[in-house]
Amino acid sequence: xxxxxxxxxxxxxxxxxxxxxxxxxxxxxxxxxxxxxxxxxxxxxxxxxxxxxxxxxxxxxxxxxxxxxxxxxxxxxxxxxxxxxxxxxxxxxxxxxxxxxxxxxxxxxxxxxxxxxxxxxxxxxxxxxxxxxxxxxxxxxxxxxxxxxxxxxxxxxxxxxxxxxxxxxxxxxxxxxxxxxxxxxxxxxxxxxxxxxxxxxxxxxxxxxxxxxxxxxxxxxxxxxxxxxxxxxxxxxx
Amino acid sequence: xxxxxxxxxxxxxxxxxxxxxxxxxxxxxxxxxxxxxxxxxxxxxxxxxxxxxxxxxxxxxxxxxxxxxxxxxxxxxxxxxxxxxxxxxxxxxxxxxxxxxxxxxxxxxxxxxxxxxxxxxxxxxxxxxxxxxxxxxxxxxxxxxxxxxxxxxxxxxxxxxxxxxxxxxxxxxxxxxxxxxxxxxxxxxx
Numbered sequence: 001x002x003x004x005x006x007x008x009x010x011x012x013x014x015x016x017x018x019x020x021x022x023x024x025x026x027x028x029x030x031x032x033x034x035x036x037x038x039x040x041x042x043x044x045x046x047x048x049x050x051x052x053x054x055x056x057x058x059x060x061x062x063x064x065x066x067x068x069x070x071x072x073x074x075x076x077x078x079x080x081x082x083x084x085x086x087x088x089x090x091x092x093x094x095x096x097x098x099x100x101x102x103x104x105x106x107x108x109x110x111x112x113x114x115x116x117x118x119x120x121x122x123x124x125x126x127x128x129x130x131x132x133x134x135x136x137x138x139x140x141x142x143x144x145x146x147x148x149x150x151x152x153x154x155x156x157x158x159x160x161x162x163x164x165x166x167x168x169x170x171x172x173x174x175x176x177x178x179x180x181x182x183x184x185x186x187x188x189x190x191x192x193x194x195x196x197x198x199x200x201x202x203x204x205x206x207x208x209x210x211x212x213x214x215x216x217x218x219x220x221x222x223x224x225x226x227x228x229x230x231x232x233x234x235x236x237x238x
Numbered sequence: 239x240x241x242x243x244x245x246x247x248x249x250x251x252x253x254x255x256x257x258x259x260x261x262x263x264x265x266x267x268x269x270x271x272x273x274x275x276x277x278x279x280x281x282x283x284x285x286x287x288x289x290x291x292x293x294x295x296x297x298x299x300x301x302x303x304x305x306x307x308x309x310x311x312x313x314x315x316x317x318x319x320x321x322x323x324x325x326x327x328x329x330x331x332x333x334x335x336x337x338x339x340x341x342x343x344x345x346x347x348x349x350x351x352x353x354x355x356x357x358x359x360x361x362x363x364x365x366x367x368x369x370x371x372x373x374x375x376x377x378x379x380x381x382x383x384x385x386x387x388x389x390x391x392x393x394x395x396x397x398x399x400x401x402x403x404x405x406x407x408x409x410x411x412x413x414x415x416x417x418x419x420x421x422x423x424x425x426x427x428x
Contacts, residue, residue: 012300012301013249013300013301013302014301014302014303015302040417043361043362043365044365044369044380044384044413044416045300045384045385046362046365046366047362047365047366047368047369047384048366048369048380048381048384048385049293049296049297049300049385050293050362050363050365050366051366051369051370051381051385052293052296052381052385053289053290053292053293054289054366054370056263056288056289056292056293057285057286057289059263060285060288060289061285063267063285064281112272112276113272113315115272116268116269116272116273116311116315117309117311117312117315118311119266119268119269119311120265120266120311121264121265121266121267121268123239123261123264123265140260140264141264142264142267169268170267170268170271172271
């Protein structure tokens with residue numbers, strides 16, 4: 001194991017050339033003692049990944065995903081309703097429903113997917129000795145309820161406003177997020193991010209016109225998220 | 239942090255990996271809600287799926303299966319969505335519900351989810367448990383090496399050992415101890 005470990009790491013991390021990898025595979029196929037060592041190496045790596053996954057699960061236990069809000073609009077209930085309507089209204093209603101969904105559903109799914117694929121929570125930068133440090137830690141840990149409580153009666157700096165807006169976005173409170181984002185002044189270093197998140201928030205709640213305005217404005221003032229912004233605009237216009 | 243930087247930090251290991259994993263985890267939390275509302279999962283289910291997604295992604299980056307061909311957020315979203323669909327398939331009693339039928343569209347992408355390899359083996363679950371219950375410093379040292387990829391000097395300083403050489407010896411004895419624990423659980427072929 002000792003001397004083989006570097007080779008194992010290289011093979012495991014996919015850092016061998018194809019010739020080296022083939023040669024090592026042949027060794028594994030023919031030398032049982034090396035194969036046993038590699039299997040043990042791999043089992044420990046996998047076990048360590050699973051253990052870390054458990055840590056992530058514990059970390060997530062604190063986070064509120066807003067399950068209650070979602071439960072009221074559950075697809076099961078919606079589907080049951082649709083089925084009932086179809087039964088009662090017959091074929092004409094079914095045709096009407098199909099036409100309705102064909103027209104609206106693609107846009108709705110597209111906006112949600114675009115948001116989900118592009119939304120990344122703003123990560124607060126730690127500064128030693130800063131009065132915001134504790135808040136930043138709670139925020140970066142994803143405990144948004146506790147974070148928002150801590151921000152009550154605190155003077156809002158642009159960074160704090162950005163964090164508050166992102167906390168609201170994570171809590172699915174996009175109107176609050178938009179209100180907070182608009183407070184960030186345009187002379188702040190967070191100006192570009194402000195328009196990016198304004199675009200995304202509006203996209204998420206279906207305000208396409210506003211989303212387009214924010215994304216277009218962002219393109220006109222900065223290169224921040226240029227490719228992503230262009231891709232979103234092009235998808236919205238499809 | 240850009241995707242390229244994040245991938246390279248994860249593959250670099252050590253402190254860089256720790257920061258990158260935190261960033262990966264924190265910056266995509268909002269995805270849970272989107273997938274949850276689409277597929278009607280409980281809060282606990284979506285959280286489990288999200289943890290699995292992050293773990294699978296780290297594994298795929300560590301093993302060079304994911305090289306950044308697609309945008310990381312799109313990649314994560316696909317894995318989270320596919321895993322959630324898969325969970326629905328196993329848990330739902332009415333396979334005909336419309337949302338599950340819609341979700342079937344994504345089944346072709348499920349092969350991307352490499353961490354099935356991780357979870358498939360009972361032996362690996364036992365390795366995980368033994369690694370946890372063997373306690374410190376061995377548990378920390380093995381995690382620092384096997385998951386976080388710290389070098390021996392860093393492992394020494396993180397675990398109050400004098401130097402890299404001492405850390406290397408300690409890691410060796412911990413690995414030996416773990417192997418014995420596994421053998422005592424009937425896993426003799428490791």
